[in-house]
Amino acid sequence: MADGSSNGNGWDDPQARESAAQAARARDERLREQRRALPDQPGVYLFRNAKGTVIYVGKAKSIKKRVASHFSNPSTQAGRDLLPMIDRIESLVVATEAEALLAEQNFIKQYKPRFNIRLRDDKSYPYIGISLDEDYPRVYFTRERHRRERAYFGPYSNAKRVRETLDLLGKIFMFRTCDGPTPGRRSGSPCLDYYIKRCEAPCVGYVTRDEYRVAIDGVIDFLSGRYNAIESAIEANMREAAAEQRFEDAARERNRLRAIRSLLERQRVTNASVGTLDAIAIAVEGHDANAQVFQVRDGVLSDRQGFYLENEAGDDVAAVAEAFVLQYYGSALMIPPLLVVQREVGESASAIAAALAERRGGPVELRAAERGDKKRILELAERNAKLALDQERLRSERRRQQRVDALEGLQKVLGLDTIPLRIECFDISHVGGTHTVASMVVFEAGAAKKSDYRRFTLREGTEGVPDDFASMEEVLTRRLGQYERQHDRSPHDEGYDSSFASLPNVVVIDGGKGQLSAGMRALEGFRRRGVAIVSLAKRIEEVFLPGRSTPIVLPHDTPELQLLQRIRDEAHRFAITHHRVRRDRAMTVSVLDTLPGVGPARKRALLKHFGSPEAFLAATREELEAVPGLPGKVARDLYLQINKTGH
Template sequence: MATPTTKKPRLQEQRKALPDGPGVYLFRDGKGKVIYVGKAKSIRKRVNSHFTKTSGRPQSAGHADMVRAVQDIQCLLVSSETEALLTEQNFIKQYRPKFNIRLRDDKSYPYIAISMDEPYPRVYFTRERHRRNRLYFGPYSSAKRVRNTLDLLTKVFLFRSCTGAEPGRRSGSPCLDYYIKRCGAPCVGYVSQEEYRESIDGVVAFLSGRFKEVERDLERKMKAAAAAQEFEQAALERNRLRSVQALLEKQRVSNEAVGTLDVVAIALEGTEANAQVFQVRDGVLSDRQSFYLENVAEADVGEVALEFLLQYYGEGISVPPQVIVQHELEDLDVMAELLAERRGAAVEVRAAERGDKRRLLDLALRNAKLALDQEKLKSERRRQQRVEALDGLQDALGLDTLPLRIECFDISNLMGTHTVASMVVFEGGAPKKSDYRRFKIRGAAGIGKPDDFASMNEVLSRRYAQWETQQDLSPHDPARNESFATLPNLIVIDGGKGQLSAGAAALQGFLDRGVAVISLAKRIEEVFVPGRPQPILLRHDTPELQLLQRVRDEAHRFAITHHRQRRDAAMTTSILDDLPGIGAARKRTLLNHFGSPEAVLSATREQLEAVPGLPGKTARELYTFLHRTSG
């Protein structure tokens, strides 16, 4: 069993043995989980700096927590600083360490995607960025920005946005988009594949910021149509050109010579950081984005900027020829080399000292500082609202203590199948997702005999049993689970009197230790308390009821998600596992390609033969089997 005193000599020996060269190091906790990844010109000096207090720089609480948690150090020597930077990022993506600087993942950023693997590519709004054979542009500052951009592009380039009939046919009628001049109708053969690809090239040029190229091309088409006396077509091209020019004029910066670049400014204050990115394309400010970063307390602006650039310019993101930062970075040359590799051409990363670029940088920095100030105000308002909700809840329920830790339980099933339960945790009135837990119901309710009362009794009995088990473990034991080891102040059960009775019977040990238990019924939001015949009715506009509703709804969402995963996995197994010549790897390949088991079963022979990685013979045998089975 490891304790702070017994682990210290081992760490000291590991630190003494560290090499004095460039590379990457990993900190692991008592469970072997990677909690921090770092890079250094000298691994030994950098690692030792984590464990050495300096008088000029007080150690933050987060950094102190990390140092206390470290029980093992590993390192990897590399041949260059560029390789160290790249290896560090690969490890961060792989392990998602708790204490590394990272973008706050509080939303899915919007992108524009182009399906380049299709003969007639679609251009569409998306919030994911992982599909193969997709060209992604973004992230954009808002969904509204994406939709406005797509609205303009459909008018100018007439691409398809639907997932309807497969393009390339020579029959049928076009949809409304064709008649209102928002699509060229490739679905009925009005546009050849070559002509359509030319339109997509225009979309790519526009989204890449090559605005002058787009303007020249539209002007050329307008003049060509006029010369051929196709005056209606010439008027259409003129209107498209004017639409593009009107948009660009509104966003043009003071000097077109600024060119194509990104301006990146970082504001850092205490434990908070904000990054602003101004995207300038052909002298036009095409978008402005704001990002918040976590785990920055021990970093300076240069370190935060470097980590932000590495994460922002990830896979699928277009890198401009120049990136302007607020001051010279320590690894500036290495960063430029890495971005050049991602762009496929030279990239200059430098600070701006004067001129229009400096003015843009100053503007971005002011926006970053303003964003931090606004976030502080919002955080303070949220904190006050949570305090009011907790105080109100204590008064309304007559609790002895403030319900700082609330656990909520919910049961989910579909006609008695795949019954699961969820436990969500709120601390200080906010979700603590690291403590969320899921349970697979083991009793009769878990094998097709629906009984929500029995299910609730089972899951709460297991919760209490887990708490008892954890009390026998040392706080430093790797087997200890803090989610179960911590005693809640309040347990909320999703349901009415019946669920509460089932839960209270299982939680007598908790009740004897002062833990309060209630249930919340959905119909009119009645709050039931053990030993009280009548429910408590809270006003719907009170923060205490709104907190209970958030907790209950989150437990329901978490349970439903887990239930769907189990149900879908069972369906996939039952449908695909009997197919001849299809093992686990090929099953994943088919599902990734078609999207669902049902789509696999209805696929044509040609579609099966087109699946990457599936041999033609296997595809034909599979089609024959499915056809014989369905016939």
């Protein structure tokens, strides 16, 4: 392995070292000139690396002084990691510190800089949506909130709790759960939800639109934290029904009132005089941080949200809290008038409050709790933040140890000299030899490194012929060729690919002996550099090694086999995803683009209406005629053309 990685980039050459030193001096001088030109005004500054990528966004009352503070204290963790990567400084002047905060968060959301504090999960957080644009609105789970005419509540940190909340709301307010803009189903009779008292059957007219809307208003009040108003309204309905001797309706309202009061009593953490507030606590440990948001509405703890944060720069509680508050309430759909925060946030509290007030359209107060119920709630949030961080650290350590055990076990099974830190796995995907593609996935230190994944579209020579051996040999030949072209290049060269330039310790091929033989022929150059080549067959999870007639069969509970399975399954998933994209694109081009009367606009309308080319091809004439914006004659011609061509 030595000749593939020790000096592949040529930096042991004295001339190369001198060239690098000159480049560093030129960079330092350029940065000094840029720092001298920075304005002494409030605003936002951006640090970019040599590739032009934004690696840090900051805000300041004085851009010039704040940037200077970064360079005057290089001994901090942030300085050691961040400063050597800065190649260019940009700035944007704004009128106030509050505007600077909002601009900073917009840039962080846009560029996702490595050294800024960010919510750790890349996923979109769950929301509860209400389709107010429909006559009988639905209340549903969603991860998107792009429709202006709909109401959204969130974000929530726990999808399970969101679904539990929806289940509770369904029992109390009995809204419909059927999909689509109009309620009901083709049979014309109520569904099971009506008979178990989970829906009032608007589909068959058992409830009017206005009556149904009252229930939806109750859901909105509940999610907005207006619990006292809900209790009063339900109690008034119960008394009115009893006075009118509608005893069945009165009993139903009584049961709803009991359910509401039981829930609120379980969650009541203080008296109602505390009102509505959010208590926000931050715990920081090195590069990790946790934020807890306790949402108190009318004295009731309506929800508790927990978020893990990436703190690459190792910032303190005040900096993390400032960044979190602005990010969280930048996507939250309701900002309470009072935020109770830790004492460390004191200096920037007024600027944060001004920024949030602008977004809320009303006053927002940030203050530390000194005593009483508010302090008790904040202390509870602080304990939860520290506990969550400790639990996450334990889980991370457990996962790290599991990965170490798996890699050590794999080293022993394969007879390697070193632990296989980088493992690459290849898989082929096709249908009958058509649209053949391949995937390369990479695991480093036992964890997926998705930035190094690569896809391959195989050349026309293999199209139409289902020859997995030839396909695998082609892909692996191309992988070795990419390595030989890339590993002698500098990372600063145009077209440099760090994934292809890296030398793996182990290459895993999805398949049996035949695929392994194809890999051996293609990767002889890797084998000379010490790379181990193995294959993993699916049937009974046999591991085939070169020069060994019988496979290795590992027990299913061994961490090394589970690691190989995880890598193989990920390669399979990645290959299938690429294959489906190619196949759908080819089907779309070959079918929709050749039909009479179908231009780009109608093609989009057809795909939007049916969802996929397959559903379009299976449509009846009546379903085609029902496509919005598609003339009846064109729909009938399409139906005849599809069936005439035998599709």
